[in-house]
Amino acid sequence: MDHTDPSAVQAPSARRRLIRGALAAPALMTLCSGSAFAAASTRCLANAQTMPQPAPSGTPAADTYLRVQLYKVTTHAVTPCTTATTSTPVVETAATGKDKPKKPKDSGSADGSIPEPTTDAPCIPVDKFYVKGADLGTYPRGPGIPSSSQYLEISPTTYLTSGSPVSPPTPVVSEGYVSQWAALRFDASGTIVGIGERTSTGGALLSLNCWNSAFPAGA
């Protein structure tokens, strides 16, 4: 069995490597200071806070800013509701003012039971646009920014957010991404402080280049 004595393992030596080759011209290069390099990289975050915003923070076109795609969710204005293809509800309220439903006039059940009351509100589809917290990746989030399981409503025309982050709406008639994006706004530390148009929360748009410099992948 092979056995290697750990004490016999020697550290690599430049002198031993000289034996393998001729004595070459000496070379010494000074590497960049890591902290100085890091400070220079994050400077764009700080500079962005005071620079004029060069582009609208909501856009249907491609740009180089950190942004998130809008998510359209269609629900019904009132639930439960009745769609046009469904027969009109067969419920009426007693003339005496009592709310107890009566047996339908023209379509009673075979066993004579009274159907459950339903609303006759028509089903009106309502579209709302959201930013999904799950689409914000691992960026640090400030107050009012949705968590990965929350949505934040945003106007697709003004790109202003409204309200606070909410749970995904239900029930959903249809949902899906649309070809519109809202830019993310960051503070000087790289935390998302706003989405879409600037409000009182401030923050600055960041280009992908700036973000990648300040927060290289895997760092």
Added chain:
Amino acid sequence: MEQLGEHWVAFSPLSGETHLVNDTTAAVVESVSREVPVTLEQLCASLAADAGVMPIDAEDLVRQALQMLVAAGLVREVPLPRAAAA
């Protein structure tokens, strides 16, 4: 000093900088001692023996390496002890 691929990296606490050096320069750093100063002649003899060349052939290279190392703060020049100077 740590090996980094084909090269070596050395940190100078004096300047706070990190340097990348090749085998020749790294061998000079290894050959000098923190406790006992060595002369240029001793350095040349030692490294020439390692490389299998004549000391006179190594002198220019060792001198260049020392200049760079001193400038980078990795090696310090000290006055010769009285016994050696005599």
